[in-house]
Amino acid sequence: MLTFLSAPPRIDAAIVDLDGTMVDTQGDFVAALGLTLTELGLPVVDRAFVAHTVGKGSEHLLRTTLAHVGGDAGLYDAAWEAYQRHYLAINGRHSEVYPGVVEGLQRLRSAGLRLACLTNKPTAFALPLLAAKGLDGFFDLVFGGDAFARKKPDPLPLLETCKALGSVPGRTLMVGDSSNDAQAARAAGCPVVLVSYGYNHGQPIRAVDADGHLDRLDQLS
Secondary structure, three states: OEOOOOOOOOOOEEEEOOEOOOEEOHHHHHHHHHHHHHHOOOOOOOHHHHHHHOOOOHHHHHHHHHHHHOOOHHHHHHHHHHHHHHHHHHOOOOOEEOOOHHHHHHHHHHOOOEEEEEOOOOHHHHHHHHHHOOOHHHOOEEEOOOOOOOOOOOOHHHHHHHHHHOOOHHHEEEEEOOHHHHHHHHHHOOOEEEEOOOOOOOOOHHHOOOOEEEOOHHHEO
């Protein structure tokens, strides 16, 4: 157990990442990318590629995917339109909530914390996914990767989310699964814990500087 909710310094709020932290969405990414690439007449990618590539926003995912399969960069606009259409159609169908997530969110709420979901996923994808998985009711606020001028690992999204929550960064816990989350939290001045099971661009998560690592979200106390 990691003691953050009952020991000094007091935590007033928490910011929780979505993909790889609360929901395993690799299947959704693989399916949507597969449909997009097939529509464009390009070869599809596998789960291993997706696992190493997700986490920096859909724009980065698409540009990296096009380069990987030999697609011309000029196809990006067509790929983006197709990807949005396909992802919204299958959003949540190939994904699962990780064990311990619901219990962990209940624990955070029971501790009196205000909660925000902050993800690099577009807001239009994040909101229906949270609703489909029954997680939307835990959050006071939801911000996608298009909510602010910059995405994680830039600290701006965390700083703006803290403002929206009415909490100071030093008393706002970031819960994520990757170096993006940790770097953003460190730069913003937020304490940060990382789950061990998510997506970290193929790198060992326990090598990332954080205040703690969790095997399940309900290990927070």
